[in-house]
Amino acid sequence: MLRLTEVSKRYGRGSWVLRDVDLDIPDGEVLAITGANGSGKSTLLRILVGVARPTRGTVSGRPEVIGFVPDRFSPHERLSAMAYLTHMGRIRGLSTGTAATRAGELVDRLALVGGRTAPLRTLSKGNAQKVALAQALLVAPRLLVLDEPWSGLDTSAHGVLSEIIRDVADAGGAVVFTEHHESIIAAQASRTYAVDGAEKAASPDQPDQPARRRQAATVVLTEPAAGNRPQHTDWSALEGVDEVVEHDSAVTILVAPGSCDALLRTALRRGWSVDSVRRAGEPSEVR
C-alpha cells in the first residue's frame, strides 16, 4: 500500500503548495484527486511517482513499476511515436523487440491514427496524450498516475482509458488521477480526495465541492431495462455538449443548460432512458 504521511511541499522559500497530506492508497483502488486550479494536485502526483520529493513528510510503499502521465505532454522531439515508445520500453528494461511489439499493441489499442511514424512534435494534443498514455503502460504498472488524462482525448479513447483504468485496478494495481468533471469522477473513481479539504468517499448524492460549480448540466442516460436497444448516437456532435463519458450500458453527458432540453428530446426519441438530470450547482438529483 502506498502511504503518504504528513507530506508538505514548497519550492525554495515560497508559500506551501501542499500541507500535511495524509493519504493511504491500497492496491486495487481508483482514487480521484480533486481541487481547484493551483491547489497542488499536480505537485501531489509528482510526489506520488517520485519525481518531486516532499519538503516534509514521507512516502512509503511506492511500487517498482509506475506509470505516469503528466498533464502537458508536448514534446519538441523529432523522434517518431514508435521510436519514442520503444526507447521508453528499453529504459524500463524490455528488449528492443518486446518494447516495439508492446508499443505497437498500445498504439493500436489507443487508435493513434497516422501518428506512428510522425515526429512527436507534430502530433495533435489528443494524439500526444495517447503516446503519453501508451508509455505509462509499456510494462503493466502497479501504480498508474494520470494528470487530467481525459482532456484532449476523443470519445472512443475515453472508453479505452476507462478500460485501462479498470484493467490496472483489477490486476491489483492502484490508479490515481486528477479530474475536474464530476461525472467522470463518479463513473471511474472508488474514492475521492480533495487536496484542499478533507478526504471522503465518493458518493453521487453529495455535491463534491461547493467552490467548484460547473456551468453545465449532467445528464445520465441508460439503456431501457426491457425493449429495444437504443439507437447509437454520436453525442459529442450534438449542440452544447461539453463532454461525453460512456460506461457499460450508460452514458454521462455534460451539456450546456440551454441545450439540455433538446438533448433529452433527442435521447428519448432514439430509445434511451433518462436516468438522471442534474443542473449546475444543484445539490441533489432530480429523477
Place this chain on the structure above:
Amino acid sequence: MIGLIRYGFATMLHSQRYLAPVLWFTGVLGVFSSGDSGPLAPVYALGAALLFVCSTWFTIVLLGVEDPAHRAITIVAAGRPRRLLLASIAVAMLSSLVLGGFALVFPLLVARHPVAGLDLVVGLEAQLTCASVGIAIGLLCSRLVIRRQGFALVTALGLVIVALLAPGMVPVNVLIHRMSEGSTSAALVAPVSGLLAIAVVILAACATATQFVAARRD
C-alpha cells in the same frame, strides 16, 4: 542504463542542437592546427582547451533538450532521477571522447609531427581532464540548476573564462599552460595525470550538487 544512454543520444541527434558546438569545435581546430609541425603537446593543449568550451556547451544543450514534463516521464521510467543524470553525463562524456579523439588524430593527418606513444597518452589525459571540467560546469549551468536561460549562459561564460584564463587555476588553466611550455611528454605524464584526477573529483562533486539542487527544484 544502456537504454537511457541510447535514448539520450537519440534525442540529441534528432534535436540537431549538437551541430553548433560540434561545428565550432571542428572549425576552430581545423584553422589552428594545420601547418604546424612542432611538438605535439602544444597542439593537443589547444584541442583540449577547445574541447573544454565545447563540452560545457554540449552538456547545457543536452540537459535542456527534454522539457520538464517529458523529463518527468523518463525519470519515472528509469526508476530513479539519479540514473537519468548519470546517463546524461555518460552521453556527454562519450560525445566528448569522439571529439577528443578527432582532436588527437587530426593534427597527425594534416602536418608532420614527431609522434611517440606518450604524446598520445598525455593528449588523451588532457582531453579527459578538460571534458570532465567542461561537463561539470555544464551541469551546474543546466536547466536543472539555473532555470533562466540568460543567467545560465552568463554564468557558464564566466565559469569557462575563469577556469580557462585565470592564472594558476587548477586544473584547466594549469594544464594548458604546462602543455604549451614545451616540456617533453615524458615530463608531462605525471602532472597531467594528477590534474585528470582533480578533474574527475570536480565532476563528481558537481554532479552530486546538481542532483541535490534538481531534486529540490522538482
